[in-house]
Each structure stands twice: as structure tokens, then as C-alpha cells.
Amino acid sequence: MMSDRNLSPELLEQELASLRQEVATLKTEKAAFEVQQKLLENLVDLEHSSAQGEVLQASLQATLDLVTALTDAEKGSLFLLEASGKVVDAILSRAEVTPKQRAKLIGNVLDRGLAGWVCDRREIGLISDTEHDTRWLTLPDQPYTVRSALAVPIQRGEQLLGILTLLHPEPDHFSPELARQIDLTTNRLGLVLENARLYFQLRQYSAALDNELETGRQIQIDFLPDRVYQPPNWELAACFHPAKQVAGDFYDTFPLGNYVGLAIADVCDKGVGAAFFMALMRSLIRVFSGQTQLDGLSIVTGEDRQLLPKLSSQTQALQAVELTNQYVAQNHWKLSMFATMFFGVLDPATGLLTYINGGHEPLFLVNNSGIKQTLNPTGPAVGMMPNMKFGIAQVQFESGDILLGYTDGVTEGKNTDGELFTPQRLRSLLEHPAKSAGELLTRIETKLFDHIDRAIQFDDITMLAVQRL
Amino acid sequence: MEINLRKLQEIQVVELIGDVDASTAPEVQQEILPLAQPNSKLLLDMSQVPYMSSAGLRVLLSLYRQATAQDGKLVLVGLSEDLQDTMSVTGFLDFFATGDTLEAGLAQLKETVA
Structure with a gap:
């Protein structure tokens, strides 16, 4: 490609720019691939592990921590939504959420702020500076400063299964490229979440069944x-x-x-x-x-x-x-x-x-x-x-x-x-x-x-x- | 559990392969009960059923009732010694027409045509 000596400096510059673009794209794809790879390993671990709720929680927590670390975000959160849009579970990075905070989050509908915007539009929400973006809501009791925010919808077909949010105290932390990387990984995340949802359903169903069998056993013994x-x-x-x-x-x-x-x-x-x-x-x-x-x-x-x-x-x-x-x-x-x-x-x-x-x-x-x-x-x-x-x-x-x-x-x-x-x-x-x-x-x-x-x-x-x- | 269905003229042959117990009986019931149609002739080949629990007997009882109610005929063939024993103790053997081989069972069902 570079052996052509008849190229003008303009053309060479163009060639260079397109190569840079190509390398950047490849880098993005490679990074996305690596994240996907790790998520997949995580998923495989989940499927091989014994069917216990804690394992799943831990797996989703690990997934979030992984994405948070890879994007160098300071904080991250993963909201699991049910069909009505209600939050059924909230997982926060590095497990720093207290049970009280978690209970407060569950049951809410994400209809405001950046999360509300993403729920509504089903597209990536990238805020390079919260001070100049109307989508960002600063809550009165928010204990930490946020300047950069990235929220990604996690979908499986038509269904919105969750929202992944990453935060950073400095502005311009998350680049559009990074946003694209994360977007590429959400397919995998969607799979993890769908599995999680199916797993919860199965667990509920089998608990109900166990309960019924226990009733039967009690009748018999009685x-x-x-x-x-x-x-x-x-x-x-x-x-x-x-x-x-x-x-x-x-x-x-x-x-x-x-x-x-x-x-x-x-x-x-x-x-x-x-x-x-x-x-x-x-x-x-x-x-x-x-x-x-x-x-x-x-x-x-x-x-x-x-x-x-x-x-x-x-x-x-x-x-x-x-x-x-x-x-x-x-x-x-x-x-x-x-x-x-x-x-x-x-x-x-x-x-x-x-x-x-x-x-x-x-x-x-x-x-x-x-x-x-x-x-x-x-x-x-x-x-x-x-x-x-x-x-x-x-x-x-x-x-x-x-x-x-x-x-x-x-x-x-x-x-x-x-x-x-x-x-x-x-x-x-x-x-x-x-x-x-x-x-x-x-x-x-x-x-x-x-x-x-x-x-x-x-x-x-x-x-x-x-x-x- | 494997259930093979085939028709030999007017006779519906059902070949069961594997144990019929509490875990497989619902599947067997679902597959074979609808076969008991008015005046139908059913032959159940059990020669490849090594074990049958009371859940299996329950399926046989349902099938018997359904077939009888529809003026159908039902013959069991190839019952192992253990199966015959279970069916004899519980009194099931008194209700079912049985044959040693598929041919013997087919002959029984054909006789009833004449």
C-alpha cells in the first residue's frame, strides 16, 4: 500500500488519516472484543456454577466491576429493569451500596435524568460535562461530584433489560469511542441479563414447587x-x-x-x-x-x-x-x-x-x-x-x-x-x-x-x- | 424414553423404549392417550421396557379406561417377567389382553375384526 511513490503529500496525508481511523476502529473493536471475551468467560462461569442466587449476584457484580475498570470510571451502576420499566435490582460498582440505599432504588421507575433519557430513547447517553447538559440531574444529597457520565441501554430484542451507567468526577472522561466500545459489549451484557432474568424466574418457580412438595409431604406425615x-x-x-x-x-x-x-x-x-x-x-x-x-x-x-x-x-x-x-x-x-x-x-x-x-x-x-x-x-x-x-x-x-x-x-x-x-x-x-x-x-x-x-x-x-x- | 408410533393397517402400534416411571409417565400418557379413538385397535409393544413403576400402571389404567369407553381394543405384548409380576400382584393382568410377541398381539386384534 505504501510502496506507491507517486502519491502527492495531500494524498499521503489522506492515506495516513484513513489508516489512523482504521487503527482506531481496530483498537475499539479489539477492546470491545476483549471485554466481550471476559464477559463471556464470566457467563460460562455462571452457567457452570451451582444454581445459587449469590453466584448470579456476584457474576453481575463482577461484570460491572470489569466494565468500570476497563473504562477507568470512578463509579458504575447496573439497574435491572422489569417490563414495566421498574427497577428490580440495583448493582453498584465495588459493592459500595448499603442495603438501605439499594432498597430505596428498587421499585422506582427511571423517568428522569440521564437514565430516564436513555430508557426513553433506547440509545447511548454520553455527557461530557454535567455542568453543561440539561439531561443531568444533580440530586441535593449526592455525596460525590460527577462531571462525566455514560449511560448505555442493555437490550435483548425489543426488551430493555437494564441500564449500565458509568460516572467520573472529571469532565470529558468518556470519549465517543469508548461509548461505542461499551455499546458493542452490551449485546453480551444483554445475554447475561436475560440469563439472569430466566434464572430468577426459574428460581421463583422452583421455590414455589418445593413449597408445594413440602405441603404434600406434611399432609402425608400428618x-x-x-x-x-x-x-x-x-x-x-x-x-x-x-x-x-x-x-x-x-x-x-x-x-x-x-x-x-x-x-x-x-x-x-x-x-x-x-x-x-x-x-x-x-x-x-x-x-x-x-x-x-x-x-x-x-x-x-x-x-x-x-x-x-x-x-x-x-x-x-x-x-x-x-x-x-x-x-x-x-x-x-x-x-x-x-x-x-x-x-x-x-x-x-x-x-x-x-x-x-x-x-x-x-x-x-x-x-x-x-x-x-x-x-x-x-x-x-x-x-x-x-x-x-x-x-x-x-x-x-x-x-x-x-x-x-x-x-x-x-x-x-x-x-x-x-x-x-x-x-x-x-x-x-x-x-x-x-x-x-x-x-x-x-x-x-x-x-x-x-x-x-x-x-x-x-x-x-x-x-x-x-x-x- | 422413546415412543415409536406406526400403523399396521387398522392397528395402531405403539413401541415404548425405556423405563416407565414417575418421570417418564406423563410423556407416555400425553403421547398415547389421544390414540384411543372410537373403535380403535391399539397394540402396546413393551418388549423394550425393563421397568415400570406404579406411575406406569396408572397410565395403563387411563388408557384401558379410555379405550374401553370408546369401544376400542387394547393388547399389551412383550411384557418382561418383572412387569408381568408387578401387573399380576396388583391385579392389572386380569384386565388386559396380552400376547408374548408382536405377531401374537396383532393376531388377537385381527381376530376381533372378523
Whole structure:
């Protein structure tokens, strides 16, 4: 380019000027590129960091500090705006803002001064001397002198996400070139801010969701008995370990006249819905069994009553399962919710247990030599279809016998490699004699939690053990 | 979770690949429930479903109800031993027509045409 010797001095000067311009442009672009590069690194850090609000705050703070340092500004601020133009957050350079000042800023609309001008016009506001610019408002209590000011809108498409403001006590500090550099970087800043906004939304949403799940968990726990009922000469023990996500297991032990009601159940699926159905089904079983106990079959219509044979009071109480099935299948069929449920009525005087197993995992009656009887399903899961028939079965406890009921959270407990605990492992733990119902549960819990180790517990773990002393 | 749909004449074949649990069941439900149209014939190929939780059973129950209400037919094929076990304990197996293989399932659905 410079090899042409025939150029006149004017032309050479022109060439020189254009080269200077080119170099200046390149410098601007290089500086802008470097700022963008640093911002991008910042952004990557943000995305790689664990999802915590402080990290984001720190990241925006670092972004602002970086821009403040690169422009050699004395102070800088970053206002985050919501769609209405209201300030949702204010970040000031070098974290020199007090919480009180910050609170004062949030909620304001930037409608005055330089920021107001930028909000309105959506373009760069550069003030080379505040003393000669009507856009600058000097607040009466402003503790520092400002002569130069630069405000840049941060946009993402049509949306104004924030305003970056840089200040300096000397006039003519920010050149138009610098303003251009900052403007080039605002695309990146827009991205950071949009991420920030999405992140806040996500955090709010997930907090609301956590809250809902916690409510579900509380409902579930509230519907478990405070204390396991202890009839004389029997030992009852139970355990319940809720899943990370809410599920719908329950157990229940309650007196029914001279008898004892024993239930263990697993409502299908997970979430708050499962917790609600757990509460519903547990209540229906209690109410229906108590009612039939007190009033015979008063809830069955007169016509049906004629057809039913005379039932023992234990069998009457078990009608609760059929009634619950009917209620859920008829009133809540749209949700297709059901529960696998074991419900038994124990005569503590004789050791005879009359029960229905509605599609639940088999229960085991164990003695010193291992499993002596398996209590398999006598009918389908409860609530699946209306008009289901549930068979009634009986089992006799001898002194020392322990009945163990569990939910599939036990047999399907997964370790970090995804291996299940399996029914085989559970059965092998029942081969050795247990001193008490409580000891048997502790034995299983220990082995199960050893197996699960650090894996996330995906399902409720519930067990009920009943021993005749 | 992978859900493959294809039509073999008048039979809608749904191939599920992967575990059906609380996290994948909503997706399965959304995809397959609309397939239960009046008089539709549905075949669910479960041969590549290693595990199904109660959330999966719930989807099957919804599908069964929907299909029955619309006078449709539903056949499940390729249930693993574990799946059959789960469905047997809970009483589900009593409600569903099942077949060992895709061909057996198709034959069952075709019979009902005649």
C-alpha cells in the first residue's frame, strides 16, 4: 500500500488519516472484543456454577466491576429493569451500596435524568460535562461530584433489560469511542441479563414447587399415626422414610372395638396428588371400618343388606376396603389413581388376623426358622375399577410370630449403580430369628440403607411389623 | 424414553423404549392417550421396557379406561417377567389382553375384526 511513490503529500496525508481511523476502529473493536471475551468467560462461569442466587449476584457484580475498570470510571451502576420499566435490582460498582440505599432504588421507575433519557430513547447517553447538559440531574444529597457520565441501554430484542451507567468526577472522561466500545459489549451484557432474568424466574418457580412438595409431604406425615398403637401382649413397630420427591405410602394402626386395625398401603405415582390420595384413602379406611364396626352394614343400602350373609365383626370391618374401592373408582376415576393396600383386623386375644390384600406386595409371617407364611394378594389394587371383589383370608399368629408388611420402596431401593435391593435380599434377612418387631425393622433398615448408600431415595420406604409376644 | 408410533393397517402400534416411571409417565400418557379413538385397535409393544413403576400402571389404567369407553381394543405384548409380576400382584393382568410377541398381539386384534 505504501510502496506507491507517486502519491502527492495531500494524498499521503489522506492515506495516513484513513489508516489512523482504521487503527482506531481496530483498537475499539479489539477492546470491545476483549471485554466481550471476559464477559463471556464470566457467563460460562455462571452457567457452570451451582444454581445459587449469590453466584448470579456476584457474576453481575463482577461484570460491572470489569466494565468500570476497563473504562477507568470512578463509579458504575447496573439497574435491572422489569417490563414495566421498574427497577428490580440495583448493582453498584465495588459493592459500595448499603442495603438501605439499594432498597430505596428498587421499585422506582427511571423517568428522569440521564437514565430516564436513555430508557426513553433506547440509545447511548454520553455527557461530557454535567455542568453543561440539561439531561443531568444533580440530586441535593449526592455525596460525590460527577462531571462525566455514560449511560448505555442493555437490550435483548425489543426488551430493555437494564441500564449500565458509568460516572467520573472529571469532565470529558468518556470519549465517543469508548461509548461505542461499551455499546458493542452490551449485546453480551444483554445475554447475561436475560440469563439472569430466566434464572430468577426459574428460581421463583422452583421455590414455589418445593413449597408445594413440602405441603404434600406434611399432609402425608400428618396422616400417619402419632404413635403406633400397642395392644397388651403384642409389639407393633413401624417406620416411614419419605422419598426425596413426595410419594403416597402410608401405614396405620388403630383400635377397632376389641380388635386392632392394621394397614399398609402405597398410592400409585408420585407428587402432591399421591399425598392427597393417601390422605383420602387412609381416612376412608378408618371411617368405613369404624362405621361398619359400630353400625353393622348401615352404609350398604337396604336391598343389598338383605342379600349379605351374617358377617363376623372382623369381616364387617374389612368391608371398608370394598367401600373405599367403590368410592375412589366412582368419584375419582378420571385421575386413574389407585393404591395397593393391605388391611387386616387382628383379634389380639386369639392371634387370628382376618385380612384383605388388595394388590399389595406379599406380607410375611416369620418365626424363628424363617418365613412360615406368605400373605399374597386376595384382590386387585384398591380404586382401580368399580365393583371389584376382594377375597378375605385369615392367618393365625403363634407366640413369637412376627408379621412383616412393606412397600416396594424397600425391594426397589436402588444403589448408585441402579441395582435394586430385591425381594430376595429382603427374604434372606428374614431367615434368622428376630428378638422383636422393632429389631427386625432395624435389621432391614440398616441393610437397605447400606445398599442405597449415597443414591437418591426415589420412593417412600415404609414397613410395619406386628409381633405376638 | 422413546415412543415409536406406526400403523399396521387398522392397528395402531405403539413401541415404548425405556423405563416407565414417575418421570417418564406423563410423556407416555400425553403421547398415547389421544390414540384411543372410537373403535380403535391399539397394540402396546413393551418388549423394550425393563421397568415400570406404579406411575406406569396408572397410565395403563387411563388408557384401558379410555379405550374401553370408546369401544376400542387394547393388547399389551412383550411384557418382561418383572412387569408381568408387578401387573399380576396388583391385579392389572386380569384386565388386559396380552400376547408374548408382536405377531401374537396383532393376531388377537385381527381376530376381533372378523
